[in-house]
Amino acid sequence: MTTETPTDEPTVQPSTTPLRRPALLAAAVGVVAAAAFLGVAEFGALLLGGAGSPLVAVGSAVIDLAPPGAKDLMVALFGTGDKVALFVLMTVLVVAISAGAGVLERARPPFGALVFAAGGVLALLAVSTRSGSGTFDGAPTVLGVVAAVVVLRVVLRRLRRWEAAAAVPTASPRPASVERRAFLVWGVTTATVAVVVGTASRLGSSAMQAAAAARRAVRLPGAAVRGPAVPAGASLDVEGITPYLTPNADFYRIDTALRVPAVDPADWSLRVHGAVEQEITLRWDELLALPLEEHVATLSCVSNEVGGDLIGTARWLGYPIRDLLARARPTGDADMVLSRSVDGFSAGTPLDVLQDDGTAALLAVGMNGEPLPAEHGFPVRMVVPGLFGYVSATKWVTELEVTRFADAQGYWTPRGWSERGPVKLESRIDTPRNGTTVAAGERVAIAGVAWQPHTGVKAVEVRVDGDTWQRAELADSASADTWRQWVLRWTPAEGSHRIEVRAISADGQVQTSVERPPAPNGATGWHSVTVDAR
Numbered sequence: 001m002t003t004e005t006p007t008d009e010p011t012v013q014p015s016t017t018p019l020r021r022p023a024l025l026a027a028a029v030g031v032v033a034a035a036a037f038l039g040v041a042e043f044g045a046l047l048l049g050g051a052g053s054p055l056v057a058v059g060s061a062v063i064d065l066a067p068p069g070a071k072d073l074m075v076a077l078f079g080t081g082d083k084v085a086l087f088v089l090m091t092v093l094v095v096a097i098s099a100g101a102g103v104l105e106r107a108r109p110p111f112g113a114l115v116f117a118a119g120g121v122l123a124l125l126a127v128s129t130r131s132g133s134g135t136f137d138g139a140p141t142v143l144g145v146v147a148a149v150v151v152l153r154v155v156l157r158r159l160r161r162w163e164a165a166a167a168v169p170t171a172s173p174r175p176a177s178v179e180r181r182a183f184l185v186w187g188v189t190t191a192t193v194a195v196v197v198g199t200a201s202r203l204g205s206s207a208m209q210a211a212a213a214a215r216r217a218v219r220l221p222g223a224a225v226r227g228p229a230v231p232a233g234a235s236l237d238v239e240g241i242t243p244y245l246t247p248n249a250d251f252y253r254i255d256t257a258l259r260v261p262a263v264d265p266a267d268w269s270l271r272v273h274g275a276v277e278q279e280i281t282l283r284w285d286e287l288l289a290l291p292l293e294e295h296v297a298t299l300s301c302v303s304n305e306v307g308g309d310l311i312g313t314a315r316w317l318g319y320p321i322r323d324l325l326a327r328a329r330p331t332g333d334a335d336m337v338l339s340r341s342v343d344g345f346s347a348g349t350p351l352d353v354l355q356d357d358g359t360a361a362l363l364a365v366g367m368n369g370e371p372l373p374a375e376h377g378f379p380v381r382m383v384v385p386g387l388f389g390y391v392s393a394t395k396w397v398t399e400l401e402v403t404r405f406a407d408a409q410g411y412w413t414p415r416g417w418s419e420r421g422p423v424k425l426e427s428r429i430d431t432p433r434n435g436t437t438v439a440a441g442e443r444v445a446i447a448g449v450a451w452q453p454h455t456g457v458k459a460v461e462v463r464v465d466g467d468t469w470q471r472a473e474l475a476d477s478a479s480a481d482t483w484r485q486w487v488l489r490w491t492p493a494e495g496s497h498r499i500e501v502r503a504i505s506a507d508g509q510v511q512t513s514v515e516r517p518p519a520p521n522g523a524t525g526w527h528s529v530t531v532d533a534r
Helices: 022-047 054-065 070-107 111-128 139-167 174-203 206-217 284-289 321-328 351-355
Strands: 269-274 280-283 293-300 311-320 336-341 346-350 362-367 381-383 397-403 426-431 444-451 457-464 484-490 495-505 527-533
Touching: 022 054, 022 070, 022 111, 022 139, 022 174, 054 070, 054 111, 054 139, 070 111, 070 139, 111 139, 139 174, 269 321, 280 284, 280 321, 284 362, 293 381, 311 321, 321 351, 321 362, 321 397, 336 351, 346 351, 426 495, 426 527, 444 457, 444 495, 457 484
Parallel strands: 269 397
Antiparallel strands: 269 280, 293 311, 311 362, 336 346, 336 397, 362 381, 426 444, 444 484, 457 495, 495 527
């Protein structure tokens, strides 16, 4: 009988578990480093009272350097969400670049860190060239770059340790698991802290809080000259039509400020200078002590497409700019007033328009019975009926320079827009909406608004399917400076119908059918909609 005795124990084979997709993890580390940059930089900006934010500075620089037509494209695509869209595009770009920097730093250090350093230099340039930038405004960017580089190197070191542990033959996965856990703890913790700190800093800006508190404390004086009451007949009882007065929360906002300027009225002043006999500095309390006037006026953006909604009407309270200019006494051949905002925006407005006794151009402090909302220019903005906002409606205004069109330009003129921007005669169909279905054989209200502020609208005409023009019923208005509602009752036959509208101004001008884009001085053409009747 033969007995076999084993001479060897079974052998445990060592194994390797190489880390999968390390480049993807390195890309994630780059994004975490970018989050650290923004978090630290925004916290630094918070300590400086809201100044020096590289995010806002770079975004503003993008707007300033954008080629002609880019603004129009953004507004056409995103409307009043253009700033949100810009931030989203910037975020995508930052994520892509920072992810690439993470991959590069893992493969060839220190080139990934140099990418962040280069980005910091560009951000510093943007911060230092912003209007009103201070000596220490670049500090948040510097601190942010340092934080990004430290996070990039420290967390990537953890990733390399994980890679090394995973690649070593061993019977136990413990070393690799420990390094994996350390990497994840560092990465997730850093990302979470960066996002929380950055978000809290943006929301908790001391300057914004102070300005908001100051606005809540403002008690506007009554108007020395009250504007005309809005007549009962200014609002038609038609479902879907635009309200005659636009609530503040619904009023369109188009400007170049990525961050709403936080201006404490106690610190606000307006300087009137240039070609004047008497320079004037006007402070907040002095402005409120002047005889203020009320006026209902429609404002619109030059970027408004035919049928667009970048337009609104409000009751404004302010001091007549012509009276302020009369005190300053313009001299020589001055023909323009260059207004400047606290954020660096400027607009060139014809001097004769601002001096015209028939134009209710105001340094506005109130909107629909309350202090100006922050996003609409608190504490003071310009309101000039009859001109597009890009040449007149400067928000957060701090300076009026009397000069000449030959010697100075507003913000948008060198970017391809006309130096003068009178509002065009326009009309819009609010209801029925394009592409909707209406009931065949039943009365349908075709209704909307028409406007040419300062001139006024005396008639609106509608036609269906290219047939004869029909006069619409026209609502009343508080003044020629506002839009007017209109309505035409129509009984459609079954089928598809194209509806067009045109307006006639108070001086007899008929709205042109020629279709032009917003650039360089406002869109033209007849608004039309197509509906199905069933």
